Amino acid sequence: MSAESIIQAAYEQVVKRNTGEPEFLQAVREVLESIEPVIAKRRDYVEANILIRICEPERQIMFRVPWRDDKGNVQVNRGFRFEFNSALGPYKGGLRFHPTVNASILKFLGFEQIFKNALTTLQMGGGKGGSDFDPKGKSDNEVMSFCQSFMTELQRHIGADTDVPAGDIGVGGREIGFMYGQYKRLRNEFTGVLTGKALNWGGSLIRPEATGYGCVYFADEMLKAKGESFEGKVCTVSGSGNVAQYTIEKLNQLGAKAVTLSDSNGSIYDPAGIDAEKLAFVLELKNIRRGRIKEYADKFGCEYMEGKRPWGVKCDCAFPSATQNEIDEEDAKTLLKNGCTLVSEGANMPSTPEAAEAFVANKIMYGPAKAANAGGVATSGLEMSQNAMRLAWSREEVDEKLHNIMIAIHNQCAEAAEEYGQLGNLVMGANIAGFVKVADSMLDQGVV
Numbered sequence: 217m218s219a220e221s222i223i224q225a226a227y228e229q230v231v232k233r234n235t236g237e238p239e240f241l242q243a244v245r246e247v248l249e250s251i252e253p254v255i256a257k258r259r260d261y262v263e264a265n266i267l268i269r270i271c272e273p274e275r276q277i278m279f280r281v282p283w284r285d286d287k288g289n290v291q292v293n294r295g296f297r298f299e300f301n302s303a304l305g306p307y308k309g310g311l312r313f314h315p316t317v318n319a320s321i322l323k324f325l326g327f328e329q330i331f332k333n334a335l336t337t338l339q340m341g342g343g344k345g346g347s348d349f350d351p352k353g354k355s356d357n358e359v360m361s362f363c364q365s366f367m368t369e370l371q372r373h374i375g376a377d378t379d380v381p382a383g384d385i386g387v388g389g390r391e392i393g394f395m396y397g398q399y400k401r402l403r404n405e406f407t408g409v410l411t412g413k414a415l416n417w418g419g420s421l422i423r424p425e426a427t428g429y430g431c432v433y434f435a436d437e438m439l440k441a442k443g444e445s446f447e448g449k450v451c452t453v454s455g456s457g458n459v460a461q462y463t464i465e466k467l468n469q470l471g472a473k474a475v476t477l478s479d480s481n482g483s484i485y486d487p488a489g490i491d492a493e494k495l496a497f498v499l500e501l502k503n504i505r506r507g508r509i510k511e512y513a514d515k516f517g518c519e520y521m522e523g524k525r526p527w528g529v530k531c532d533c534a535f536p537s538a539t540q541n542e543i544d545e546e547d548a549k550t551l552l553k554n555g556c557t558l559v560s561e562g563a564n565m566p567s568t569p570e571a572a573e574a575f576v577a578n579k580i581m582y583g584p585a586k587a588a589n590a591g592g593v594a595t596s597g598l599e600m601s602q603n604a605m606r607l608a609w610s611r612e613e614v615d616e617k618l619h620n621i622m623i624a625i626h627n628q629c630a631e632a633a634e635e636y637g638q639l640g641n642l643v644m645g646a647n648i649a650g651f652v653k654v655a656d657s658m659l660d661q662g663v664v
């Protein structure tokens with residue numbers, strides 16, 4: 217059987233088993249298609265049925281999360297944890313709290329996480345979890361009540377050597393704190409069971425900055441490979457949460473100019489650039505007052521585009537940092553037409569398959585999420601190391617380690633792409649380099 221038919225048959229089997237899960241199937245398809253040249257060479261993977269095994273989570277947990285709101289009413293949400301693959305280490309991946317959360321979205325994220333974590337060079341397996349709970353508009357008391365109930369069930373499945381969740385959309389320092397408090401109370405142990413903790417109780421310096429910084433470091437490596445730099449580059453950024461905020465901070469440090477931000481209501485366009493002072497306003501608006509991005513336009517007198525994404529704005533580089541499938545084919549064509557030559561994905565799977573194809577076909581510098589946004593989980597790995605040693609590294613030490621990891625990820629992707637005759641195609645490079653490492657480890661560990 218040809219490699220192409222083997223891949224097709226495996227994909228059909230995954231489709232059959234996971235009907236009604238479009239995001240998961242989208243993520244699986246991209247990885248399977250990329251690794252065709254590997255399958256052509258490595259029949260041992262086929263004999264050990266690695267393709268089907270890697271697409272099946274080792275464990276899936278789904279549970280009821282009852283909690284009481286401020287009016288005394290009992291609310292019910294659904295909680296999930298997908299423990300996808302532990303070939304390289306304890307399951308590791310974030311928790312997402314958002315009303316759109318379902319099994320398909322968490323499975324796509326957990327699947328991507330396996331290969332992303334493999335690229336970090338650290339010892340971490342892949343997992344993801346979350347809930348359809350919406351923290352927006354809830355009081356601190358309601359968020360705590362929910363987090364405590366969520367952790368009351370989750371705690372029996374996780375542990376510092378088993379499964380170490382972190383934050384994601386809707387889960388920041390506040391939520392990690394409430395969940396950590398409840399874990400400690402139920403288990404009577406102070407261990408590194410969650411990452412993204414506050415500094416006083418086991419968090420790592422640079423963890424909040426890590427995904428955004430890492431995404432810009434990765435982009436910087438793509439630019440350097442072409443003899444270019446960020447100096448004077450105009451950048452569009454979507455989202456206005458954790459990843460977007462620190463992407464802009466690092467872009468400013470490297471001499472670029474970020475001109476957009478967005479949230480689920482719309483985008484702002486500030487041609488003068490979002491400088492440090494304006495960014496401080498965004499951090500206060502989003503992390504403390506939890507307001508809408510429109511207030512930025514009101515405060516600084518720039519354009520607000522209601523219900524629009526920022527991809528129509530002319531730019532040299534784009535940093536999607538909000539959510540999945542936020543750049544469709546039309547958006548990609550607009551970006552390319554307007555002269556965008558670099559896309560570095562801070563969000564997970566922000567480009568639809570058609571958009572990703574357009575970037576690859578046009579041979580622009582394109583950093584796929586599982587490589588470009590791996591700085592967050594890598595620094596979570598560094599937080600785990602510090603917790604295990606009961607020591608804390610300085611800001612400079614962690615930042616240097618993060619920077620070196622992003623350089624290593626870029627090099628692995630570039631080398632794998634070159635080895636398989638796809639010079640410069642970092643999508644293929646990331647999928648191949650991540651897959652081979654996990655598949656080899658699964659072979660070593662037998663049929664488990």
Ligand code: NDP
Binds near residue numbers: 459480540562
């Ligand atoms: P936050 O919750 O801090 O911010 C998310 C931002 O994206 C908000 O501005 C939010 O707007 C916007 N957003 C969310 N959903 C949608 C939607 N459906 N349509 C339009 N805008 C939306 O999350 P993060 O910054 O942590 O995460 C952003 C992305 O980065 C996600 O894809 C996440 O998986 C990925 N990521 C995060 C990592 C991390 O370390 N935090 C690590 C690796 C990847 P609103 O407030 O209106 O909802």
